[in-house]
Amino acid sequence: MCLKESHELNMPDAQVVYYPQFFNKDRADSLLANLLNTTPWQQDTITVFGKTYLQPRLTAFFANNNKVYKYSNITMQPHNFQGDLLEIKKEVENVVGTEFTSCLANLYRDGQDSNGWHADDEKSLGKNPIIASISLGSERIFQFKHKTHKNLREKLVLEHGSLLVMRGKTQHNWLHQIPKTRKPVAKRINLTFRIIQ
Numbered sequence: 001m002c003l004k005e006s007h008e009l010n011m012p013d014a015q016v017v018y019y020p021q022f023f024n025k026d027r028a029d030s031l032l033a034n035l036l037n038t039t040p041w042q043q044d045t046i047t048v049f050g051k052t053y054l055q056p057r058l059t060a061f062f063a064n065n066n067k068v069y070k071y072s073n074i075t076m077q078p079h080n081f082q083g084d085l086l087e088i089k090k091e092v093e094n095v096v097g098t099e100f101t102s103c104l105a106n107l108y109r110d111g112q113d114s115n116g117w118h119a120d121d122e123k124s125l126g127k128n129p130i131i132a133s134i135s136l137g138s139e140r141i142f143q144f145k146h147k148t149h150k151n152l153r154e155k156l157v158l159e160h161g162s163l164l165v166m167r168g169k170t171q172h173n174w175l176h177q178i179p180k181t182r183k184p185v186a187k188r189i190n191l192t193f194r195i196i197q
């Protein structure tokens with residue numbers, strides 16, 4: 001049984017649960033400071049219609065198997081889980097009731113960093129993937145839009161120390177994004193735990 005407060009979003013064709021205080025403030029502060037310093041952040045280029053751009057955020061990829069992660073035209077080589085990230089992985093697994101193989105970490109340096117509309121629906125993630133997403137640092141808005149019913153939209157603020165779990169048909173039916181913002185925002189780390197085979 002999980003005693004952490006959570007609520008399910010009211011979204012058709014999806015299963016999304018939000019835990020606002022998965023980590024308390026002190027723990028979240030210390031995880032943020034540590035991960036900012038110890039994560040091997042990289043900035044990849046993406047090619048869209050033949051033009052090459054720097055990705056508008058930094059990333060790092062971790063796995064306990066040696067599977068790379070391929071998305072867009074990027075192939076990410078895995079680092080090993082250790083220290084705080086390994087601890088976080090275990091705590092997330094206990095609450096979600098699933099073991100993850102991999103984690104894609106994102107660092108949004110300021111409001112100009114973003115993550116455009118997408119679904120995490122690569123074949124390597126399997127059918128109906130479970131994705132558990134930890135947020136640390138500045139709050140950012142997370143938006144959903146339905147793939148076919150274009151007027152169906154949802155959004156929430158991802159708070160410092162929160163966990164968002166997406167499962168079932170969510171990736172099949174909905175897109176999500178972290179839009180840019182003009183508000184002055186400091187750094188935010190996102191950790192998305194996944195199963196990649």
Ligand SMILES: O=C(O)CCC(=O)C(=O)O
Binds near residue numbers: 192
């Ligand atoms: O930063 C976030 O909260 C979302 C990240 C995300 O959607 C992804 O890495 O696939």
Ligand SMILES: [Fe+2]
Binds near residue numbers: 118119120176
């Ligand atoms: Fe995503």
